[in-house]
Amino acid sequence: MNTYVKVTLVSAALLSLWGHSDAVCYFPQQFQGEFVMQTTTNLGTGIQYTTVNVTSMSIPIWGNCHKRKGNNNFILMLNYRETSCIRCLHLKLRSANVLQVFALNQESISKCYTNEDLAEKNCPSEESLANREAAEILLFKKNGLFTRKEYCPIDGKYSITYTSNNPSQPNDCTGYDSILDSCPSGSILNFRLRGCTATPNAFDLKFECMASWKGPNNENYLIFADNNRQIGGQKPKYRCALFNHEYRTGDIHMALSRDSTCTSDLLNSTHGFETFSLTPRQENPWPAETSFGTCTFPKWMHGNWEHVRVDYDTMIYRDHSSFKTYTIKCVGVQEDGSRYLIFSRTQCDEERYNCMRIVKRSNNILEFQLGSKASTTKDVFGLCSDDNFQDDSWITQGRTDAVEEASSGRCPISGEYVGVIPDGEDLCAKLWSDCDTSELMYYQVSHCKTNEVYEEREYRCLGHWRESEFLYTYTQRRDVAAGTYECFVGVKISNREIYIKEAGEHCQRHIDPLHYGMQLNKTNSVYTCNSSTPRNPPRTSTSPRRPTVSMVPTVRSTTKVWNFDTAGAETKNNDNASSAIKVVIKLRETMSAFPPLKNDRLLRAARGEVPDKLPVWVMRQAGRYLPEFMEFRKDHSFFEICQTPQLACEVTLMPIKRYDLDAAIIFSDILVIPQALGMVVEMKAGIGPVLPEPLTLENFHELNKTGAVDRLKYVGEAITLTRHKLDGKVPLFGFSGAPWTLMGYMIEGGGSKTLSKAKKWLYAYPKIAHKLLELLTEVIIDYVVMQVEAGAQILQIFDSNADLLNKELYTKFGLPYLKKIRDSVRLKLNQKKLEQVPMVLFAKGAHYCLAEQADLGYEVLGVDWTLEPQVVRTLLKGKNVTVQGNLDPCALYAPKEELIALVHKMVEEFGSQRYIVNLGHGIYPDAPTESLQTLVETVHNITI
Template identity: 85%
Template sequence: MKYLTSEAKENIVFVPGRASQAVCYFPQQFQGEFVMQTTTNLGTGVQYTTVNVTSTSIPIWGTCHRRKGNNNFILMLNYRETSCIRCLHLKLRSANVLQVFILNQEIISKCYTNEKLAEENCPSEESLANREAAEILLFKRNGYYTRKEYCPIDGKYSITYKNNNPEQSNECTGNDSSMDSCPSGSILNFRLRGCTATPNTFDLRFECMASWKGPNNENYLIFSDNNRQLNGQKPKYRCALYHHEYRTDEIQMALSRDSTCTTDLINSTHGFETFLLTPRAENLWPAEASFGTCSFPKWMHGTWEHVRVDDDTMIYKDHSSFKTYTIKCVGVQEDENKYLVFSRTQCDEERYNCMRIVERSDNILEFQLGSNASTTKDVFVLCSDDNFQDDSWITQGRTDALDTVPTGRCPISGEYVGVIPDGEDLCAKLWSDCDTSELMYYQVSHCKTNEIYEEREYKCLGHWRESDFLYTYTQRRDVAAGTYECFVGVKMSNREIYIKEAGEHCQRHIDPLHYGMQLNKTSLYTCNYTTPRNPPGLRTSTKIPRPTSALPTVKSTTKVWNFGNFLNYYP
């Protein structure tokens, strides 16, 4: 977790005498320069306007006055003696897409002069699920945390296409149209042939920006579409609903007409444009990969962040190379947890390799692929220890049935406080949820004024010890779904711990004692039967608690740091 580093701290501006006008802060992942659709017509096409999100305001809508829960923000604009107050629900869908909701289909320009009325009109999760709230999509153009996104659709498909524009309909049928994601898993390439319109062939290139669960077992997909003119307009960003029928592996997908998720988009089969994706037959696999000579361990079966496992087959989406690997089990060395595998990418690159697999907890998988792959099956070379780097692991959290499978309690109990190294009077607080042991919270505030700059909520998936360190893998609950973070910690005493971020894949050889942050346990509360289950000042487990008292000054480490927040298995 990179948190209020020298770059991030530049985003917080302190204005003398005006502290009362900005008492809440937007998470760093929300900040940046976005665009949103404003108008669409035949004359000018789709038009966009710039929307800036700073650490303390969205200037066109107001200054962040108060945060209500994880996603509702009370914004305030002052016009002389009159205040314009509104409540917005902000939901980060990816590093590139921020969704804004307003209750009751009201236009964004409506606001209240009374804060209580504004709060009563905050969108709820129920209103979002029932599509009772109006939505605005913001597409990030510049700022921190922008990145390529993996498309949720992989494989090779035959395509049936239909344009439902009454002024210029078009259909492409037959088996000549195709879709693939070669060479990059962040891009879907559509090649449409035999179409009824002129020209009768055309190609589409959709660059994926975000995806999330939608209603009725369907999913939303946002992508950029830079190459087409649609009915006199050119929407740069498009929204789609798609449904994957796993029984047949067919995918139905429909697109909206513009850059919203509502215009001419009803469901995955009814939209401005529709696609039916039918999987194409795979190339033949080598004999040893075809007959199911071995399978991956049963505990591994299911869906993980970037991995799907079923019997002898593993699908791995490498988010560094954007290559999708279909991996077949060929042989097993059970005593060393090594598996000889044959892999094929979405571009039909084929190699033999060896994989080392370890179960860290019920919901944490780590694996390694050999540094060198081969076109020949040489198990002694590929599975030798020399072909693996001890500190190079890929960490994955389980995503299926996480709401029903126990994740285990977080490795802290009670409240810890400390000073962020080189943080210019920034204090940190980490505390557990006594009623929901898999949840914990993190907060950064000014050491003297207690003004809160950021609040985070984590769900612990599990932890394990390695050497003298404890690694904890977590899922962020206050930003985009699918955000996972790893931390490493060491215990100095029953009341003193050091913590450090360990990267996306629990990087080894990071010493939290020398490069981490010191946290000391307070006596404000502990999770036992002799003290309150919910300490004073804390809200329920689904909300972010406020400080219980002024944070004491705790000495900070003088070592170099790159802010990595928390954890250790310390009651």
């Protein structure tokens, strides 16, 4: 067994009895989580693992974070009265899934020091890491919401020669029939071994890649999950490999360790517990036009980028959303040199023609687009037409072998900037430039009152460019795992005031930093790069106060700072901004000055006050029943409208212009949340929403909650724009789907009459179901709060699938999460000092628990058309809620006089107190437009 690990656990158990020390440093949020590490390798018991938790301030088995030395050395301390146990560990994040821990030697892991200086002297050096002299432990993140699929560093098809050096079970597999490929997912290596000397003489292996990084002597490390088979009675869940790629021949040599370390029986890429020799297989012939050699990609593109490799006429692109690897051949180039006709082949031999737009943003930044439609034929005019591209959808890539830049490669800041983090509780941010290297900048989060430092980041700027009034900057993180890139968008208001916002993975457009970013101001202090200014300013004094929550939310989506001294919008003096900036300033001013509301009858009814008239609106009032909407849809796809604020605003206003409704509801869809979590959602004519890759137990961990609400900011932008366009005519609804309804769509892959697959999770996998519902609840809370920040004046939660659960199931899997949403929204609005807004809950068909719904805290309950008004009022007697509903949507097909009678009957039975008139569900696509006019006029003609 690994003695040093065992001793560590024993000593940790003893130290845990001693007590704890206050931490005065923090682990980056990327380091935090629940991991496992190997503890024993006994032949009798097999390989055993133990759980290791890394919190914001401690690794309990080793101590609390006491001091950080440089980017990766940490002094950890445990105290008992006057005795301290101190050790130095080096932490290196290899990917979202793998954290490497080093000590100077094995003895340094198992023992600690009582003297801090002595512990610091025993920190592992970079030289000891490079020479593999330091003791090493690998921590593997458990499957869960914060793990991430990783692309394997090996692509293509290979013939395999395999050797097992296990003395108790030797084996050799040779011959052309043994094959390696990565189809259908580039995150998995498939080994199909044939002609083996051991029994069975053929077997398959699947290795799921978790991390890879550069090793010694031009070799590379690869970590993968191994759930294939037993090895001598043992079953390592994780394996470490060293591999070497001979680019001249294309051959790859790879060796594996015996267990879950990178040291056991692993010397180099050719000597290990198991070895593989990979020889490229001859690929299928390419079309003749790709072999003429007349088309090549521009020279500035050649080389290695994040997910792209370009060499002459060939481009390898690893799509990290689909995990497909595309080998792309240049076929032809248009005269302007920006569009290339290409022929692509995936690792699964899927072949298509397409067109590619290419733009050089700087020497180290490439942006490209693939046409939205590909073809099996060489249709150059159709594929390369403007209609086949979206102007705002780019794939941004940073050069990994970055070249030295001129001034354009420097960070767009000079000096020091400070600001307060939006939504943070007394959290301040500081950004400053590097005195010696203009391409580096540093970022720090601290407590505004105590100056206690919570997080530090280091960025390398690869370049920046301007589009309209916005400046985009692409950076590489230097303090976390290699290959971490981030994009920011900013705008300059004056020489001393700027706004910054994260712009997603690929420099997403249509993000307004002024509305949703962080304000930063240049400090008054003179910031110079002289001998008295340290490269990394020392930390200020610390305080015993600590955050009471995880550090994950403390560094949210916005918080990076800028100074556009050399790259920003130039102004003649501090008082005269460019016309573009004036527009931005005007938007900022009007953000907090929406037009006054002229018609508040719906809000009054929601709050239990008496309006002048009964309020009326209908669900899905902006949609398919309107002729103007159907004409509009000829030019725009459904989700294009949802994701483009100007288009969403225009559609939202359509029914308001046509009818005297008492509210507008923003045009969007409940399934934008699964989209933001990484799922594909398509709107198919005659079918409705389709999720082609439904959620399963196997891919559940791929949901990406981090940044989900940031990816939905287009909804907030649409709300803000619509508030101004409404000019106070009526209040504006924001909305979201409820957790259970979203869960149903995600698992079923679309609409379902039974939700049998989703309900199976409730019965067979209740813990996982609760985990999913909790994740969705947290996203929904932040999503609707963002909508209120953007200008929504009332919110509705749609639980359209509530009717497919019974009371027992809904009590377990529905009501608790709906209550958490209401309570948390109220709390967060208070924390943000925002005005409280009423909330409506519409749980379709959940008659069985209407009284229970009334106790959740929602001001309004929507009911569907299947429930009689007298029953509703009886069930809700004494409850402090307003009722919304519930005319049968099909009643709109009735003759005018009959419709008027039905409306009067409904209002008479519900009564006019605490009542909002609506349909019992959304309006149907073929509903007569004149019938809705009749409904609205009839309601408004009723005297209260």
